[in-house]
Structure formats: C-alpha cells, structure tokens
Amino acid sequence: MRVIALLMAAGRGSRFGADVPKQYLPLFGRPVLRHAAEALLADGGVDALLPVVPEGEAEAVSALLAGLPCLPPVTGGATRQESVRRGLESLAADPPRIVLVHDAARPVVPRGTVAALLGALAAEVPQDLMGAIPAQPVSDTLKVGAGGRVLRTVPRAGLYRAQTPQAFRYAALLDAHRAAREEATDDAALLEAAGLQVALLPGSESNLKVTYPEDLARAEAALLPRYLPAMGTGFDVHRLVEGRPLVLCGLTIPHPLGLDGHSDADVGLHALCDAIYGALAEGDIGRHFPPSEAEWKDADSARFLRHAAGRVAARGGIITHTDVTLICERPKIGPHADAMRARLAELMGIAVDRVSVKATTTERLGFTGRGEGIAAQAAATLLLPA
Numbered sequence: 551m552r553v554i555a556l557l558m559a560a561g562r563g564s565r566f567g568a569d570v571p572k573q574y575l576p577l578f579g580r581p582v583l584r585h586a587a588e589a590l591l592a593d594g595g596v597d598a599l600l601p602v603v604p605e606g607e608a609e610a611v612s613a614l615l616a617g618l619p620c621l622p623p624v625t626g627g628a629t630r631q632e633s634v635r636r637g638l639e640s641l642a643a644d645p646p647r648i649v650l651v652h653d654a655a656r657p658v659v660p661r662g663t664v665a666a667l668l669g670a671l672a673a674e675v676p677q678d679l680m681g682a683i684p685a686q687p688v689s690d691t692l693k694v695g696a697g698g699r700v701l702r703t704v705p706r707a708g709l710y711r712a713q714t715p716q717a718f719r720y721a722a723l724l725d726a727h728r729a730a731r732e733e734a735t736d737d738a739a740l741l742e743a744a745g746l747q748v749a750l751l752p753g754s755e756s757n758l759k760v761t762y763p764e765d766l767a768r769a770e771a772a773l774l775p776r777y778l779p780a781m782g783t784g785f786d787v788h789r790l791v792e793g794r795p796l797v798l799c800g801l802t803i804p805h806p807l808g809l810d811g812h813s814d815a816d817v818g819l820h821a822l823c824d825a826i827y828g829a830l831a832e833g834d835i836g837r838h839f840p841p842s843e844a845e846w847k848d849a850d851s852a853r854f855l856r857h858a859a860g861r862v863a864a865r866g867g868i869i870t871h872t873d874v875t876l877i878c879e880r881p882k883i884g885p886h887a888d889a890m891r892a893r894l895a896e897l898m899g900i901a902v903d904r905v906s907v908k909a910t911t912t913e914r915l916g917f918t919g920r921g922e923g924i925a926a927q928a929a930a931t932l933l934l935p936a
C-alpha cells in the first residue's frame with residue numbers, strides 16, 4: 551500500500567504576520583515544517599512526503615527537509631484547497647493508494663496518530679470508508695454573535711474540531727477535489743459533500759495549528775516533553791608567548807603576547823567546544839580535531855565551534871545557553887565581552903542573549919596570575935530529543 555503524505559506549506563501566514571511564512575519559523579531551533587514533516591514519518595507507514603510550497607521556494611523548502619524521504623516539491627495555489635488539488639494532481643501518473651494531507655503549520659502531531667488513521671483505512675470493515683480524520687469534541691459553549699452581541703447559543707453536542715493529518719483513499723479524494731465547486735476549509739468536507747464516509751478518530755489538544763504569534767510558545771510547550779536537558783563543561787589552558795596573535799572567543803585582541811598551540815589556540819572557544827561535546831557525550835575537541843593532524847595547524851578555531859554546533863543539530867537538538875569564563879590578569883576582557891558574545895552566537899547560530907562571556911583574575915596567583923598563560927572554563931546546556 552503506497553502512502554504519500556502531502557505537507558501543505560504554500561500559505562503566507564497572513565494572520566501570523568511575520569516577515570516569513572510561519573512554517574519556516576524556529577521551534578527549539580528547527581523550522582515548524584520540519585517538526586511537522588518528522589511527525590508524519592515517526593509512526594512509519596508513510597513512504598514519502600510531498601511538500602506543497604509557495605512559488606519559487608521549492609529549493610529552500612527541500613533544504614529545510616534535507617535527509618527526509620521527499621518527492622520533488624509542488625507549487626501550491628492561492629487557497630489551501632487549490633494547493634491540495636495541485637499536490638494530488640501531481641501524483642496522478644503514479645497514483646498512491648492512500649494520501650495523508652497535513653498542515654505544515656501543525657508541528658505537534660501526537661505519536662500514534664498516523665498509525666491510527668492508516669489502520670482505520672486498512673481495516674476490512676467497513677469497506678466503504680474513504681477517509682479518516684482526527685478531531686476533538688468541542689468543550690466550550692458555542693455562541694453565534696454579530697456586532698459584539700450574542701445572538702444565540704448553538705448546541706455543542708456532536709460537534710468536533712477537525713485537525714490534520716487527514717487520511718484518504720487517493721482516488722476518492724482526487725475525484726472530490728476535481729468535482730468541488732465551493733471552497734472547503736478541510737479535505738474531509740469535500741468527501742462529506744459527495745456523500746462518502748469519513749471516520750472520526752480521537753484528536754489531541756496538543757495538535758495545534760500555528761495561526762497567531764502566541765501559538766509558537768504553545769507549540770514549544772507541547773513539544774517540550776519530547777526533549778531532555780543535557781549539560782556539559784569544558785576547561786582549557788594555553789601558554790602566552792611572543793610573536794603570536796591573541797585570539798579569544800573568535801576575536802583577535804590587541805596584546806603584546808599571543809596564545810601558543812597547534813591551532814590558533816583560542817582557549818575560550820576550545821573550552822566551549824568541549825562543553826558542547828561533553829553535553830552530547832561525544833568526547834572532546836581532540837577527538838574530533840586531533841592535534842597530531844597537520845590540517846589543524848594554526849587553524850581558525852571558529853571551524854571547531856561550527857562543527858560542535860552542527861553535531862547538536864545533527865542529533866536533533868538545540869543549544870539553549872552557553873557560558874564562558876576567561877581566567878587572566880591581562881588583557882582586560884570587559885571591553886571585548888559583548889563582541890565576543892556576538893561572534894560566538896553567530897558561530898553557533900543562536901541568539902546572543904543565550905551566550906555569556908565573562909572573566910576573572912586569580913589575584914595574581916598561579917600561572918594565570920603571573921601572566922604565563924590564559925585558562926578558560928565553559929558550560930553549555932542543550933535540549934536533546936528524549
């Protein structure tokens with residue numbers, strides 16, 4: 551049974567009102583539509599996704615969905631219904647048995663939803679079932695209103711709020727779309743209009759559609775139980791010598807001495823990399839970039855931090871906060887701290903208000919007190935998929 555899931559991402563998000571369509575905005579550092587796509591695949595049973603995207607954005611959406619089983623994106627239309635129809639038509643030459651239609655703006659599909667929908671359509675009895683949808687019973691009292699006044703109350707018994715993903719026999723849904731004369735707000739409505747049977751399955755309050763700005767925080771709250779916090783620490787020391795530039799937290803700082811080492815010896819950045827690798831339980835910087843390898847001689851350590859942040863992304867996680875403490879008498883770090891924070895934030899791809907750089911002396915005690923070297927310690931917190 552070939553199953554294709556249409557990922558509806560061709561909307562402009564006008565009610566949300568951001569500079570970019572809401573489906574591209576980050577939730578825990580990853581685009582809303584990426585969460586939606588992964589949720590469609592999590593139960594198994596879906597062979598490929600078919601992204602339906604705004605005109606000219608196929609390449610950008612493909613990049614956001616990299617690594618997932620996807621058919622080439624199809625350009626959507628002016629309405630959701632038109633976008634779905636275009637997606638369905640693109641499959642006509644090699645028709646699947648079943649299609650799922652899902653809003654890319656719904657990033658929190660509970661586990662088991664897709665399996666339940668496919669199970670309903672796979673069941674032998676009733677054989678007349680053409681679709682299955684998740685829906686929540688209405689729990690508030692419903693009013694009809696106009697001009698700021700209540701006109702009357704609508705009985706809520708038997709009323710449901712329809713969600714996506716919705717599953718359909720492909721041929722039935724394509725026929726319903728081709729025959730449609732009026733605009734429907736979901737796909738099941740087109741089958742209902744044709745007198746076809748659609749099963750009602752339990753939905754979930756967490757399966758919200760990001761529509762207004764406040765919905766992003768609600769979606770993050772709903773996703774949070776799927777993550778576990780992780781924490782790592784790092785420590786590094788390099789000797790101060792003549793004839794080398796002083797590179798600290800990604801910046802070259804004017805100073806008569808520089809740090810000695812195999813790479814550019816950026817002690818702050820190395821400690822931070824170790825904190826991130828530590829939180830991932832993926833060893834340390836020396837494991838990823840061995841000092842025995844000539845390739846890393848005098849290397850710009852920015853590359854190491856980009857790698858560490860890339861490992862977090864590859865594990866499906868995000869860096870939540872980092873904190874670096876530089877330990878030295880000279881140079882004074884305060885005047886450079888904000889520029890260092892900005893550079894580290896840029897390298898890790900996170901907001902600067904989640905990045906701290908501070909400094910301390912050791913009261914002229916020890917090797918840092920005597921100005922023989924600089925030490926750094928760092929901590930990083932991550933969220934990783936549970």
Ligand SMILES: Nc1ccn([C@@H]2O[C@H](COP(=O)(O)OP(=O)(O)OP(=O)(O)O)[C@@H](O)[C@H]2O)c(=O)n1
Pocket residue numbers: 558559560561562563564565566571573602626627628629630631633634652653654655656759760761
């Ligand atoms: N022409 C359209 C309109 C909507 N959608 C998709 O259908 C889903 C549900 O639509 P909605 O929440 O209304 O999204 P927008 O149309 O983007 O929002 P708005 O109505 O506020 O502009 C979204 O994932 C959206 O990208 C689509 O593929 N093609």
Ligand SMILES: C[C@](O)(CO)[C@H](O)COP(=O)(O)O
Pocket residue numbers: 630653711712713714735736737759
């Ligand atoms: C398809 C849908 O998500 C089901 O609840 C909903 O109808 C989409 O409505 P919108 O007005 O296009 O957001």
